[in-house]
Amino acid sequence: MHYYIEKGIGEPLILLHGNGEDCSYFAHQMDSFAAHFHVIAIDTRGHGQTPRGDAPFTIRQFADDLLVFMDEHHMEKAHLLGFSDGGNIAMVFALNYPERVGKLILNGANLDASGVKRKIQIPIEIGYRIAKLFAGRSPKAQKNAEMLGLMVNDPNVKVEELSRIQNPTLVIAGDHDMIKDQHTRLIAQSIPGAELCILQGNHFIANKNPLSFNEAVLRFLRK
Numbered sequence: 001m002h003y004y005i006e007k008g009i010g011e012p013l014i015l016l017h018g019n020g021e022d023c024s025y026f027a028h029q030m031d032s033f034a035a036h037f038h039v040i041a042i043d044t045r046g047h048g049q050t051p052r053g054d055a056p057f058t059i060r061q062f063a064d065d066l067l068v069f070m071d072e073h074h075m076e077k078a079h080l081l082g083f084s085d086g087g088n089i090a091m092v093f094a095l096n097y098p099e100r101v102g103k104l105i106l107n108g109a110n111l112d113a114s115g116v117k118r119k120i121q122i123p124i125e126i127g128y129r130i131a132k133l134f135a136g137r138s139p140k141a142q143k144n145a146e147m148l149g150l151m152v153n154d155p156n157v158k159v160e161e162l163s164r165i166q167n168p169t170l171v172i173a174g175d176h177d178m179i180k181d182q183h184t185r186l187i188a189q190s191i192p193g194a195e196l197c198i199l200q201g202n203h204f205i206a207n208k209n210p211l212s213f214n215e216a217v218l219r220f221l222r223k
Contacts, residue, residue, distance in 0.1 A: 008034025016086030022048025028210035
């Protein structure tokens with residue numbers, strides 16, 4: 001069901017893109033990571049070349065989809081690197097299926113909508129309300145409502161749940177990220193033993209500052 005690209009050999013490393021994107025977001029990571037790992041970048045349900053299907057369009061459903069993907073590809077365990085909504089998928093997956101995760105990298109993830117800077121979140125919420133109004137009449141509005149809804153209603157993870165994550169974790173974000181700095185730090189502080197890395201750049205550091213991003217991720221993964 002999932003469209004994916006892969007490169008390299010070794011331990012599996014799954015890359016999960018953000019809202020409205022596809023696996024091509026990680027163009028600057030594939031070669032760098034594939035020198036050390038079997039890298040698999042997948043298109044989430046309803047994104048890129050993966051069909052929408054009939055199941056709910058939620059972060060928790062995407063985490064369950066990932067479990068199916070791993071089972072189909074006989075992957076007992078994988079390192080997970082998730083960006084933005086992909087980070088939220090990885091976080092929920094690690095909470096629900098910890099035994100299937102090696103190391104966990106959360107890039108620009110958030111627990112709920114309150115973690116996003118208001119100047120970013122307010123237009124998202126307005127767009128969501130407008131798209132919902134027209135969703136019944138327009139397939140495009142319906143798709144917009146679903147995509148924006150992920151950023152309004154999901155993932156709703158309680159901070160105290162994070163203490164259950166025992167996998168080695170790296171929390172990584174930009175110093176001008178759209179996720180509030182204190183929110184990123186809260187996530188890192190709430191996961192036992194998690195490392196925090198703040199890099200120069202905005203939300204899209206993997207794409208805009210790939211050298212520093214790849215170096216930080218590989219340093220963590222190869223420890």
